[in-house]
Structures are given as C-alpha cells and as structure tokens.
Amino acid sequence: MSAPVTEQRRESAPPKPPKPAIIDCDVHNAVRQPSDLHAYLPRRWHTYFDQGTPYGGAGVGQEVGARPQQDIFRRDSVVDGRPGGSDLSLMQEQLLDRHNVSKAIVHPVISVLRAPKEGPLAGAVARAINEWMQDEWLARDSRLYGAISVPVEDGVLAAREVERAADNPRMVKVMLPSLTREGLGNGKYWPLYEAAAAHRLPIAIHVAGFSGTHSATGWPTYFVEHHTALAQSFQAHVVSLVSSGVFARFPELRIVLEEGGLGWLPSLLWRLDHSWETMRDRVPHLTEPPSVIVRHHFAMTTQPLDEPDRAHQLLDLLQQIDMNDRIMFASDYPHWDFDDPDRVLPASVIGQDLRRKIFSDNAAAFFALA
C-alpha cells in the first residue's frame, strides 16, 4: 500500500532546480601520451622530447618518501590506462556537465613538468603545448579557457612566449610552478612579468615543479612532509614578490596562488607588516604596507580548502584574510584531492552572497571572463 504512495510523491515532486553555473579556476587537461605534441613540435626536438628530461631540475633523481600512489589522478578519471584529464568527453561528463561548470581554466601541469625549464627545447615545448591547447581543447568546447605554459627559468624566453600566446583571447593566465629555483621576485623573472602585465594576464603560481630543495630545511624524508611543505613555497614567493618591488614597476601585475591553501596567509601578512615598520630603511622601494600590496595584487584559489577544527574558524580565517573578492573556486579535477563544488563551501556556512562570489563572480572579474 505504501509503495505506490511513495512512487506518486516522487512523480509529483517538483523538478530539482538546475545547479547555478560556476567557474572552475584550476582544471588539468593532459596529453594522452607525450608524442601527441609532435604535431606542434619541430621535428628536430622529437627524439629529445620523447626521451624525457630525467635531470631537468634539481632533485629530479630523488625518490622522496613512499608515494601513496604512482599517479595523482582520481580513479574514475583514468580510462584504459590513459592519464586523467586527457579525454575531453570524460572531462565534460565528470566535471563540466555534472557540476554545471560554465567556464573552466585548464592547464596540463604534468606535461609541463616533463619539459625542461629553460633553453630552446623548453621554449619549443611551451609553444607546442600552447598550440595543442588551442587546437585540441579550447576550439572544441567554448566553456574552456587556457593557461599559457612558459619555460619558467628563462624570463626572456618566457616573455616571448607570453607575447605570442597572448593574442589568443581564450588564454587568460600564465602558469608558473611553485617550486622554482629562485623566489619569484628575483629579477630574472621580470621580463615575464612585464609581458604578462602588458597583456593584463594574471600570473598563476601552482603547486608543482622542482627546485634545490622542497622545504626550508633541505630535502624532506617522507612524502607527507614533502606534500605538507608545498605551502612553504607559496609563503616564500609572497615574501619574495612583495619585497622585490615588482608591483611598483608593473602596477598591472596580478598573481593568483593556486593549490597553496589559505591558512598561512593572515599570520604572514601580520609579520610582513610589522617587520616592514621596523626595517623600512632596508626595503625603501616598499612604500606601502605589504598587506596592502597583497590585497591589491593577489588572488587565491580554494582547493585544497583549509580544514579548521571547528566550522566557524573557516569564517574567521576568511575574515582575517579579508580578500573575499579574490578567493576563487577550484576543483583540481582530475586529481585525487578533487574538491566537489556541491560539497565545499556550502551557502549554509558561508552565505549565498559569498558563495556566488567565490564560485563565479570573483573569477569572472579577475580573469575578465566574458
């Protein structure tokens, strides 16, 4: 008797309202195999590129700790052994359609790591990736936007690639790895910033890369140390960039920190401000408090979202950061630590207005997405 009633109720229930459209600022596409780039790479580089760059960065030869798994993908994104993010239709199904992502900024972070960071091959690979991005991704789904790949450790070459790729209006940022050889305020990177600022392209600093050490005390012993310490490189870059005076030189320059978390930011700003007051004569080019510079020039993506002990502490954190216009949702699809937009930062916790800002308005404004 009761079963039909339930059935009837189900039928007469109003259809679920469509999910509001959201913007996802950090999605990773991938090549199926490296040779996919041959079509975009001058023939003279094919062999070198296929052989990989086993010592293309300090520490590449190290096995840090015991990795929890050999790849970094969520299980359902890997089909027939192909890397997660290499299949557009699967990305459409698992991310864009399912979560009503109306705009997603994609970048093949793994493919770039495979490339060298400087020199002519690095320049050629970055260009190949950027052309592959346009032909095989942006041209095939109007919801997708791209991040420009560059040979990060060669500022001049990187600037040249930005100049070239910036002609494509669907390229909306420049992607740098967080583990670089120098703090990103170093003058060697400034040509890149000049080009990016001239084209109003934000610089994204994203977890990845190789450097002399992965932590502030040399090489970590365990993978969990390495992974936790990734937040350190972001702190170092904020200090380095702010201290360098690069924002006075290029007032249009904007930085978005991706996958570095947020929890370290308030205290770092307090420290930067207090020590600026007492050491101002050593950084005379800093004419504003560092926290003012950060709030003016920086933005952050959400994933991995900080997990305070109590729910209200997340709101306290956002209040301390005081950058509600600059925090932007990222899912990190198809990586294992994907943040589900239907579950993180619910309106019941952060309120409808902030939810809309973080999931759509902030990114639309920051990246000037039409």
Place this chain on the structure above:
Amino acid sequence: MTATDPRLVDCDVHCVPSISQLSPFLSDVWRDHFEATKYAGPVPVPLTYPAWNPVTRTAPEQLTLDAIRDHALGPASAAVLVCYYGIESFTHPYLASDLATAVNRWLQAEWLDREPRLRASAVLTPQHVEFAVDEIERIAPDPRFVQLLLPARSPAGFGNQRYWPLLRAAARHRLPVAITFGGGTGTPPTPVGWLSSYYEEYNTAILNFQSHILSLVMSGIFQECPDLRIVCTEGGWTWLPGFLWRMDAEWKAFHREVPWVQERPSTYVRRHFRFTTQPFDAPASELHLSQLLEQIGSENILMYGSDYPHRYAHDNEELLAAVSPTHARRIRWENACELYASRSQLELGSMAATAAEP
C-alpha cells in the same frame, strides 16, 4: 592579583662571547690558531642578528651580566640564556666541537656561576651528531643547563634519522631541545633558494620552524621518546593554526606512509612543543587575536620570551593583556617551570620578592 604577580620566567635572553672571552676555554690548538689568524668570530652570528637592524642589534654593552641583571632580570625572576654562536656553520668537526665545549664552559663560568637566577641552553654541533652526543653527556650533569640549542637553518629537518642519537640523548637527560632563529649552513633557507634581503630572510624564517615541526612529528621520534620536548625560540607562533590544520589534513590523507604517527599531528605539537612569545607577529585587531588564541586551542604552549636585547613592534604586554589571567600565568611562568622542572627548579618565590622591591 594577577596584575601584581611578579613571577616571570624569561625563556629567551641573549648572550654571546667574543673570541677573546672564549679564549681561556678553548684548547691550545684553536686558541693559537685564532690568535695567529686574527679570527674575529663566526660569520653567521652578525648575519643572523645584523647590527644595522634596530630590531636585532646585539651590542656588547647590552650583553654584560650587569645589563642583563638590569634589563632582563629586572622584570623576570629567572631567565634562560640563549647563546647563538654559529657552531653549525663549521665544517671542521674538531674545531666545531671544541668551540661548542668552550661556549658551554664560558656559559658556566661567566654566567651560571655568577648569577643563580640564570639558566642556560647548551650549544651543540648538529652537523656532527656523535660529537653533539658527547657534549650532551658532558653538560648533562649540570642541571643549570636546562635545554639544548639548535639553529633553525639546517640541511635537514631535525626529525631526520641522522639526528636521532642527539634526540635520544636529549630525552634521556630530560633536556628539551630549543630550535632558535637563524643559522649558517650551505642549504638554502627556503624551498625556492636564497632570497635577496634580510627583510625576506626574516619573514621566511618561520618556514624553517614549520619544516622542523613537520619533520619531527612525522618521524615518529615522539613514539620512541615520549619525554622529548621541543622549544621553538624566536620563530613566531601566530602561524600555528593554519599550519596545524594543514598538517592534520595531510596526515589524514597520507598516514599510511608514516604508521607510527598514531595521533593527529596537532596533538603531538600541543603536547611536545613550546613556543617563546617574541617576536609576536600580532594580529591586526583584538578580534583576530582572540580568534587566533581560540584556534591555537591550548594554554600550555606559549612561554614568555623577551628576546632581550632585541625589540619588535609588538611587545609581550600586549599579548598578556589580551589573555585570561590563568592563561597569562601559564605564559609568564607556569609553562616554563613545568618544562624545565625536569632539569632544575626555578626559584620564583624569593626572586619574586626581589623583583617586587623597587
């Protein structure tokens, strides 16, 4: 009542010897060598505390026993000396260990023997762990050495296996290990190399501390040495909430790699780590400070440290005024007395009477 409570333990007061002051405590070979080469002292000391900087200036006249009696032991009933001497920067193992011994003997003769209200941190050679263990065994019978001192800049996190003999010896003698600001090693002090200015080095110094905590917690040393205690000296502490949240979340994801870490990392930190209060990277508002204290979630981890003679933008009084009377008491002396009781009792009663006199 608390406002008039004169009991105060200052866990971070600087002293540093000149080469000529150390001379009587050095072995002949190094005394002769320093005289012959006109050696002026370890380079990392002025690099860590540059004289141009009003915050870190450390002038000889500020570091006499009389000056410390006046300035540090004026307000405080007892104080723990921190003598950063750049021992870790010497690659020569015998020179380094002889210097460490000389500094510790100098601390005994010139400070501890002359002022009963003082305690000291013993310097070590972290780059030569066997010699460091020898030095721990040598100083351990003197209970006035209440902790060991290691610099925050380091080629590896202190949880790395290479340091376990040192940590085991520390735990065996119930000597807390204090990690202090600065240091001189060949390893870049950030994950992205060497930065460009002291301002940048100062601001990223917190990363060295975060690295050591992470390394120590994940290493499992606290399973083996449950008595081991670590003091973070001059590393700041307002960064703790975000750091602990992150470390707990990462442990949740990766705990299978480190099965000996059986509790949340933040639980180990609250049990095994202490933090001296200066520099106080004060929140931008009283509201944010109260949020921060709630997030830290323990009244047992902060210990008053003046960092004399260094002076920062925000002083300890600002912090003490913002916390409850019981928390202020814990910061002012209780946490320190409990921590150092494993070595020697700090006599605050009689000292309190002294301090109360004009």
